[in-house]
Amino acid sequence: MSSSIASSKKLFSIYKLPGFNFIAITCFVMLYAPIMILVGYSFNEGSSLALWEGFSLRWYYSAWQNEAVKDATLLSLIIALQASLYSTVLATMAALGTTRTRAFRGQTAIYAMINQPLMVPEIVTAVALLIVFATIKQATGYQGLSYLVIAHTAFCVPFAYLPIRARLEDMDRSLEIAAADLYATPWRCFRRVTLPLLLPGILAGAMLAFVISLDDVVITEFVKSAGQDTLPTFMLGQIRRVITPEMNAIASALLAVSVLMVSLIFLINRKKT
């Protein structure tokens, strides 16, 4: 096996294709240069986004002191925590239902439906939710946070579902079968065998859902009620006036959280193999 891979490597290696280095480097520069510049200017002493006036942490400090930023951050975290919790529970159930059952008619259709938020343009979901929630808001008069939590839960489900399902498909079925052979009830088998093995997938799914919820703009902008600005919608609102490096500082902090979460997912997934 390994010898055949080695020989095929000699015949064809993507690294040896002409222009490989050039294309790879261009891609990385295009992807990361704007972010690097954004992070760089968050440390600018002056109030400019294009003229460097020396290093300072003043914009981080001013963001930290900004009550509106604090409120928006807190709200973002509350929504992201709830949405990732609920969507992970739903996604776990969905993943079990689509992998630990006998193949049934319409399984592919259900699979596609669960992942619908990945295909449907966000603005479509946003407008649809706006109309539905507006009707409910008018009928009930309730303006609370639940609308945002429900909306976020809905679009976070596929992001939680994919890693959990992947994990379930990779897992060794023989352990579950052995447990069943030894007269474990289905519930006991799930609790003592499936769930512990699945845990890394669930954690990865939850973190991914958390990050996705934290970063969402379009749906939140349409669904939010009075006083419900999350960090991204707050940032979007700032473009009306001159943008100071305070925005860069907030964006950099948000970026750091996202990178941290994704790194954790990576580490969790690596450990189990």
Next chain:
Amino acid sequence: MTPIIKKSIVGLAMVAISGSASAAGELNLYNWGNYTNPELITKFEKAHDVKVTVTDYDSNDSALAKVKAGGHGFDMVVPSANYMKIWIDEGLLLETRPDQMSNFKNVAKDFNNPVWDPGRRYSVPWQWGTVGMIVDTSVYKGDINTSALFLDPPDELKGKINVPPEMNDVISAAIMYLGGEPCTTDKDLLRKVRDKLVEAKKHWLSMDYGMIEKFAGRDVAASLYWNGAGFRAREKNADVRFGYPQEGFALWMDSVAVLKDAKNADNAKLFQNFVMMPENAALISAFARYANGIDGSDKYMPADMKNAPEIIIDPKLSGAGKFLLACSPKATEMYTAIWTELQK
């Protein structure tokens, strides 16, 4: 009447007056992001015992979409002049008659009867500004109050001109320069506008935003642009001046109005009257750095804004200012065609 009864009657009367003027409760303001001075809100909350919640929007369109859908929970909104007619025609606004409020006398006469809200039956000025010429006077010493600087550029400025990528602002400036009215559908005139713009473009350096930095770094010497940016560019480069094209320049204004389905309409009306007080209007300007359309507010403005020529229009030129309204679909279609050709 005993003094005690007298006192209690006065007391009751006062309660009644303040009761009718201030319904203790809530107010939900839906405004552009980063546009509402927190000090203004605190002052209003203290004065009227009302809890104010500010929620941001980022465009006229998204605000309109949310309010039209209903169930939004907002009481007030701050649409731009070119959108106000849509809000009024769609029946989304409450006719609060600001023109009959006690502070209406403070509204500057240029803004007390705007075409987009005749008689000010719905809205109260929030902020306004202009689109004019930012010029680096170390490069060009001539008259800066003309659109010729970007349409028939003098030699000193050639190759150092910027024009913002804003179709309506650029085409309207060119139409007014050639003697037409914004939103015109006169084909002969528009043909001239197109030829003028295409010809002038050869002398432009860029069609871009971010001019404050460009003027600070002296990369650009003239640009059609917004007055607030001109003000900030001058803070960074003392040679920068802001000109108001005498052929005609565009005005924009955002005004605060009450929504028809507002739950706290009384507080919203109080707020409308409140922002027409000069010292309160000055608070709005101190934060958002634009003029407010309330007479007497300059007294309370921050020192750097009091006499800023970017904020206070030269009276000789103020007559040339025109509000840009939403043009007819036919006009927009023709302008888009010109704009597309210009972008080539």
